[in-house]
Amino acid sequence: MNRILATALTEFRIALRNRWVAIAIALMAVFALVLSAAGSAPTGDLGVDRLSVTVASLTSLAVYLVPLVALLMSFDAVAGEVERGTLPLMLTYPGARVEILIGKLIAHLGVLTLAVVIGYGLAAAAAFWEDPEAAAGLPALLRLTWTSVLLGATFLGAGYALSSLSRRPSGAAGLAIGLWLGAVVLYDLGLLAAVVADDGGWFTTDFFPVALLANPADAFRLFNLAASEASAAAAGVAGAATSIPLWQSALSVLLWPFAALAVATLAFRKVTP
């Protein structure tokens, strides 16, 4: 346990010095504020409070931004150690390899949580400024916050796995961007195209919901929008699958971080310095 905490402390220090803390916070804060400013035009028409609307917009933002920030922070985790030549020495110290990954995960997740809380907090403050009834949206905001952290943990784990597999920072960066494009952007486009082509057949009724749950980003969006009052306000892929029970998307959101860490550990164990 002490070893994990020591690694986490050192990694947090490095993230602070490498400006990752500042970059992540600034990124989330700027995007959250821009979203709440842009979303303030159609006020009150939906019959829901201001904060619930903001949460719906933030969900769409988080599904792109949180995985991106997580992958940017994690792609260097193993490949960078290999390139700097610091990995062999690290591996001769007592402690399992999974402890190193968990230590890094705690530090990076701490940075991400800080960024998410500050970003969402600013957006919430803006919502409260405009609408005194905004307190009704607080449960949704809380849900969005902890699911964003779990989504971040999933993509941090995925980033460590890619970092271990490629063993070079440049290769790991390419893989990370590829994963982001694939999981967050192209996956949904592909599914939508298939649904349109299928026209209400087996694919749409049976395979599509499973495919959505299998993708951590989609499960995150499903869970937040289905649980939120404002799901009608932000449709898209999620709107097409309101039939999926809430517990299923919640389970996917909860299990993915562990699955990603397990894959990362397997990949890291295969690295020979």
Place this chain on the structure above:
Amino acid sequence: MTSTLKISELTKTFSGVRALDAVSLTVEPGSRVALLGHNGAGKSTMMKIILGLIPFDAGTVDVCGALPGSAAARSEVAYLPENAAFHPALTGEEQIGHFLSLRGQSPKGARALLEHVGLHDAATRRIGTYSKGMRQRVGLAQALIGKPRLLVLDEPTSGLDPVSRRDFYALLDGLAAEGASVLLSSHALTEVEARTDRIVILSKGRMVATGTLGDLRRSAALPVAMNVTARNGYTSEIAKALPGAIIVGADLRLTCAQEDKLRLLASVASLGDKVADIDVVPPSLEDIYSHFSRRDGQ
């Protein structure tokens, strides 16, 4: 007392090339063993196997009674990699503090360790600003954490100036006196000469020589050179008395086998006043090292 390190018939092949070929080595507690060889001779490979960083194909390796790389072995072994590298954003104190925590010790001991290797002034500076020699000292400081039973040091003195090198060996003497075993590698025999108990020479993955410096000197049986300076005008007369001598200006150069050395000295001495001076030049450490490491037709 049991051996700290016991290697027998260790073999490792990298894509068809024998990096290590049936190497056997035992290191007793308190002994300092130097591993010598060219680049690619197998020194680093052997060290990485001992540390459990890479697997091996055949043979057995026993590190402090455990398998290499096992939790038990790792808690007893310290490593100093060739070209020790650390994260440039951390200060020396933070980096050593981290390593202390990994070994279950208080990170507060970092300053004392850095002072021990002469880095107290730079402790709060980032490692990114350190010179190579300073990074090497940070590497040395982390290797001293927690009284390891075996220190594996890969070219520990590269990048150190002669004074630091002497300090380094003094440090090793202290550790060995307390019972720690040291396995260090080097390119040059001159660097390790008097400061190690045993020398092992690797060449193309095979152990070509092992023993103390005296043992190696005897078994190499390299010729001894002599430099005889004649008094004015006696050069040619001396050359006649010493067959095989080569005249270089006023001097005469001679070489002879070890066992003929005293006889030759006696015949030079019998020339009396005609000889102004004589120097006996034993085979240099480089000569001995080349003799062993090139024996395989290099």
